[in-house]
Amino acid sequence: MGSSIVGRLDMIAEVEGPAKGIYHVQFKTLYGTASIPGYMKEVAVSMHERGYSWLGRAQKKPIPIKGTILVVFQKTVTGPVNRKTGVRSVKEDWAPFTVERLSITPRAREQFVDDASAILDWIENCRENGFPRFTKNCVQYGRACIAYDWCRMGAFFKDEWETRAPDYADKVNGVNVSRLLTFQVCPKLYEVLYELNLSKKSDKKLSADFGTAVHNGVEAWYGPKGGKKFKDGGWKPGFDDRLALETFERSIPEGHDEECKETETTGYGKLLLQRYFDRYRIPHKKMFSKILGTEVTLVANLNEE
Ligand code: SF4
Secondary structure (H helix, E strand, O other): OOOEEEEEEEEEEEEOOOOOEEEEEEEEEEEOOOOHHHHHHHHHOOHHHHHHHHHHHOOOOOOOEEEEEEEEEEEOOOOOEOOOOOOEOOOOOOOOEEEEEEEOOHHHHHHHHHHHHHHHHHHHHHHHHOOOOOOHHHEEOOEEOOOHHHHHOOOOOOOOEEEOOOOHHHHOOOEOHHHHHHHHHOHHHHHHHHHOOEEEOOOOOHHHHHHHHHHHHHHHHOOEHHHOOOOOOOEOEOOOHHHHHHHHHHHOOOOHHHHOOHHHOHHHHHHHHHHHHHHHHHHHHHHEEEEEEEEEEEEEEHHHO
């Protein structure tokens, strides 16, 4: 592994208005009970967002990403169940979205380079001397890692793992921010996931499948109408509801609805998306003058900047 940093950005768009500029647009599905202000606070200082802003500028043809527009889809059902029909109603004031803009300062980008370089050095060091277990990070702020007891018994790294499918970071032999953060929390887990390339066997993928399907639907909604693009490859968003809902439905794996939670069914997802489209069609028509790309993978070397 070199010191390549890789990031996959949900969408890069040109924004009009007072905050004019180029932004990373990130879509996120969260549980209804998740604290949005807490999540926002976490993201405001997140290494991910600093990293994406740095990655954009580190390209051969720099993309001056000013910050992130964070779009949260909150999976929540607020209405009571109708006793006769058994169907849960949705309150009219249901507003399960949050759209926030975060700016990244030059200092925050520099900080990203310092932090990422230091973590990559530690990883290199662990390759030579071993990846430690039970470091001081196992108990942070008085709270033990959720796998602490299991891990102490020695069960955590035995039997329960299978070979992990390569992801976009493996394809370019780089390290993404999630991996750097995993290493910071648990070097041993990093070794298991990204050096031995294993993943947990028992992991349920239902929530991830739902999130991916919502993501695909939203991506189709911001896609170009009739595939029409500008010379530079950018496009005006098409806002095609039907295409987006069909894309979402196609992305839900067979049998998913029988096993998933109420807030992760195909019907719920379509309702959530339709509400999002109705809410943001007009503001986003004004806001996004051009989409520069969706699912954009950016790679850059820390030493070359
Ligand atoms: S899984 Fe990692 S963080 Fe958790 S107790 Fe074990 S070594 Fe520590």
